[in-house]
Amino acid sequence: MKKAVFLLLLCLLFTNAYAQWSADRRLSNIQGSSFGPRAACWGDTIHVVWWETYQNPQHHEEVFSKRSLDGGDNWEAETILSVEDSIHGVGPNIAVWQNSVHVTWNEMYASYYAICYKKSTDGGTTWYATDTLRKEGIGGWGAHWIAAKDSNVYVVYIYEDGTLNFTKSTDNGETWSNHQIIGNGGARPRICTFPNIDSSLVVSVNNTIFNREVYCYLSTDVGATWSDSIVISDFDTISSQRPAMATDDSGGIHITWYDYKYSPYPWTGDIFYRASRDSGNSWQNIDSLTVTHRAHACDILAENSNVHVVWQDDRHDFDENFEIYYRMSSDLGQTWEQEVRLTDTLGHSRAPALTCDSQYVHLFWSDNRDDLTNRQGEIYYKRKDLSPSITEAQRPVVISKFKCEVYPNPFSQALEIRFWSYAKDPIMKIFDISGKEVIAYEMKEEIGGLKVDTKNLSCGVYFVQIEAGGERVSKKVVKLR
Missing domain, CATH: 2.120.10.10 (Neuraminidase)
Structure with a gap:
């Protein structure tokens, strides 16, 4: 049964990959x-x-x-x-x-x-x-x-x-x-x-x-x-x-x-x-x-x-x-x-x-x-x-209330995040490709920046999300080393 489920998932994966073309x-x-x-x-x-x-x-x-x-x-x-x-x-x-x-x-x-x-x-x-x-x-x-x-x-x-x-x-x-x-x-x-x-x-x-x-x-x-x-x-x-x-x-x-x-x-x-x-x-x-x-x-x-x-x-x-x-x-x-x-x-x-x-x-x-x-x-x-x-589409879409920059991208040891928002007390979160939250910060400034230590993150794809006032913006980033 497990083998059949695995094969079905594999077929669906290949079908989805080809369907993008x-x-x-x-x-x-x-x-x-x-x-x-x-x-x-x-x-x-x-x-x-x-x-x-x-x-x-x-x-x-x-x-x-x-x-x-x-x-x-x-x-x-x-x-x-x-x-x-x-x-x-x-x-x-x-x-x-x-x-x-x-x-x-x-x-x-x-x-x-x-x-x-x-x-x-x-x-x-x-x-x-x-x-x-x-x-x-x-x-x-x-x-x-x-x-x-x-x-x-x-x-x-x-x-x-x-x-x-x-x-x-x-x-x-x-x-x-x-x-x-x-x-x-x-x-x-x-x-x-x-x-x-x-x-x-x-x-x-x-x-x-x-x-x-x-x-x-x-x-x-x-x-x-x-x-x-x-x-x-x-x-x-x-x-x-x-x-x-x-x-x-x-x-x-x-x-x-x-x-x-x-x-x-x-x-x-x-x-x-x-x-x-x-x-x-x-x-x-x-x-x-x-x-x-x-x-x-x-x-x-x-x-x-x-x-x-x-x-x-x-x-x-x-x-x-x-x-x-x-x-x-x-x-x-x-x-x-x-x-x-x-x-x-x-x-x-x-x-x-x-x-x-x-x-x-x-x-x-x-x-x-x-x-x-x-x-x-x-x-x-x-x-x-x-x-x-x-997986990526389920991340929140960029909206006009936010201005956000994330760099460098790709990154290695640290990420710098600059943001501007009408809403107060923005929250920054980083998710891995599976959707698991790996880093979170609660910020007290509506305008500013944040340097995030990423040494402990494995190489791969991540999503930086900033949320404030019920709105969210998400950026895709890649860690190389």
């Missing part, structure tokens, strides 16, 4: 193959770019974009960004800051790849002419990444000699700095800014020159100088590949990749995760997010105290019928919820990409369910509602 939706509608989506958003405006192969009437490979102005409810028609000619445009990446949309991709010439750049300053309504950032010597398609913050735009790429290179624009893509070598690269570079640290950048890369491990480089002066390489994956004889990276509001860095070390299969492995809580000064132990050894390409996203990871997985049919799987952490990677299968079709679902706004996590991938003979497929989309879970 919308139905699958096809976005691309061109007679061809769509691959490699990348996405970014600002507010309710979502942008996705991909690489399309089609006949018109001769063979073309070009870069397309599509946008939604209402958080993914409706989507406009596709826009071609590259020039439709005999030169193939492949492997796009995208960054967005307010109304500025920045896109890079590779142009495939007979003997080399170039990096091209295009921007829009009106949220993707119109586009400037294409600029070429480097005309030759690029180490293959997809060997670049772009990030943007304020009027600064940053690009990293792999040169044909295997070096990791960097260039930036400080005037929203109008002009570009001299290209500088950061270190050794190889494949799949990524660059990220920090939401609340203006001068810092971090780059991750798959170093294929000396060994196939994941490395990162740090800059604290907006890319003027860079640290020595930091080994992120286990330094061993087993390949670690396709790193993905995200940064969070507290200065944390989150990196995932896939690794063959425990896999008996020739080209799939497991998804591994590693985080730094202090902008790269120190790193936590490596965590394995899968155990079936059939994972491949992954992506990662951090927002507030949540980390989201998606990957393609071939565990079901062992015939490259990849499906998309998902795991989430609500405490910035300290603990992880159960994995959730997000796609289930006869065809394959591959190359997942994430972005988010304040209400939804948005997922894009390539899927050939509509035509199993189509090697790549079409671009599909679904989203996850970030509305609070039942």
Whole structure:
């Protein structure tokens, strides 16, 4: 009986986790193959770019974009960004800051790849002419990444000699700095800014020159100088590949990749995760997010105290019928919820990409369910509602009588709480994720602050609640160490 109840609860848990996601939706509608989506958003405006192969009437490979102005409810028609000619445009990446949309991709010439750049300053309504950032010597398609913050735009790429290179624009893509070598690269570079640290950048890369491990480089002066390489994956004889990276509001860095070390299969492995809580000064132990050894390409996203990871997985049919799987952490990677299968079709679902706004996590991938003979497929989309879970939703909602700030978040040894209220004698309480009260203070001031010693609290998610005059306000916080 107990076993049956446990299984029922487990099923309900998985059903609820999947129910937070919308139905699958096809976005691309061109007679061809769509691959490699990348996405970014600002507010309710979502942008996705991909690489399309089609006949018109001769063979073309070009870069397309599509946008939604209402958080993914409706989507406009596709826009071609590259020039439709005999030169193939492949492997796009995208960054967005307010109304500025920045896109890079590779142009495939007979003997080399170039990096091209295009921007829009009106949220993707119109586009400037294409600029070429480097005309030759690029180490293959997809060997670049772009990030943007304020009027600064940053690009990293792999040169044909295997070096990791960097260039930036400080005037929203109008002009570009001299290209500088950061270190050794190889494949799949990524660059990220920090939401609340203006001068810092971090780059991750798959170093294929000396060994196939994941490395990162740090800059604290907006890319003027860079640290020595930091080994992120286990330094061993087993390949670690396709790193993905995200940064969070507290200065944390989150990196995932896939690794063959425990896999008996020739080209799939497991998804591994590693985080730094202090902008790269120190790193936590490596965590394995899968155990079936059939994972491949992954992506990662951090927002507030949540980390989201998606990957393609071939565990079901062992015939490259990849499906998309998902795991989430609500405490910035300290603990992880159960994995959730997000796609289930006869065809394959591959190359997942994430972005988010304040209400939804948005997922894009390539899927050939509509035509199993189509090697790549079409671009599909679904989203996850970030509305609070039942446990969190039962916490009181913020009301206008209160002004309350809780910081730092995430926290470690102490929390500082600043508040202002019309009502007298406010009471502050802290609850753990199960709803158990762990700390309580009765305050005699209507305006003021409070420093709470949290050394004895375990790591995890908590809710700070202030109550006065029959009204309550609640803030979600995370303890890391």
